[in-house]
Amino acid sequence: MNNFSKIVMAALAFGGSISTASAAGVITNITESGAGLGSFDFNIDEANRALDLTKTFDSVNPIVLTFTVEHSTGPGNPYTVAEAVTNNTGQNWADFHYTIGEPDQGQGVVFTAHNSSTLSGFTLDQSSGPRNLDFTGFQAAGTTSDAAFTISPFDPGQGNTMTFTVTQVPTIPEPETYAMLLAGLGLMGVMAKRRNNKQSA
Structure with a gap:
């Protein structure tokens, strides 16, 4: 094997080793x-690409998490x-909402497979997206409710750092919702009372 062949083989081997490492x-x-x-x-469990978060809301105002990515x-x-x-709001x-704020220097931060996201006690709305x-x-x-979802930040490139945000905010029932709930409970009470009166007659 001549020297040129050895150089080509070494380059291919080196190139192959580089291609297996991903950014x-x-x-x-x-x-x-x-x-x-x-x-x-x-x-942050980097070996398993996992994040474990714990958060307490003291009011129904938003909480913003800022993620630094290298x-x-x-x-x-x-x-x-x-x-x-x-929920420590009293x-x-x-409702509960998560929204990604994209970094200024690029796009591409998403909730991966967003339809599989869960929050105990809640149902994911069809209005949800990536x-x-x-x-x-x-x-x-x-x-306390438990959330589970996946998120994909993009690679900012060699020597660069970028940030993105996830804003979280709960909402409380509107006063009309409470009024309808109370009206429904009152109607059920009236129906139950009539049923009891008929049975006792």
């Missing part, structure tokens, strides 16, 4: 802000997210 966006930090914030904690090599997207959301919730998760259901004051 990836790696989440390195998460910070929190917002008027609704009571407490927040997180753990360039790395290794396994690609997505990150699996498990989140415990505690009010029952009827950058928003809208849930309808019920979470009583003083309780």
Whole structure:
């Protein structure tokens, strides 16, 4: 084998080793802000591409999580997210919403397979999409719901860092909803009383 053949073989072998390593966006930090914030904690398991989040709302105002992403090599997207959301607002919730805020320097942060996202006590609305998760259901004051979803940040490139946000906000039932609920309960009470009166007659 001549020297040229050896160089070509070495280049192919080297190129093959490079092609097996993939570029990836790696989440390195998460910070929190917002008027609704009571407490927040997180753990990043980079080996398994997993995030474990715990959050307490002290009011129904939004909480914004800011994710810092850096360039790395290794396994690609997505990150699996498990989140415990505690309602410490003193009010029952009827809806809960997640919205991705894209970074200025690029697009492509999404909830991967968003239709598989879950929040205990809630149902995912059809209005949901790759950058928003809208849930309808019920979470009583003083309780915790568990969320599960996947998220895919993009690789900002060698030597670069980027951030994106996920805004979370609960909503409470409208006063008309409470009025309708009370009216329905009152009607059921009247019907039950009539039924009892007929049985006793």
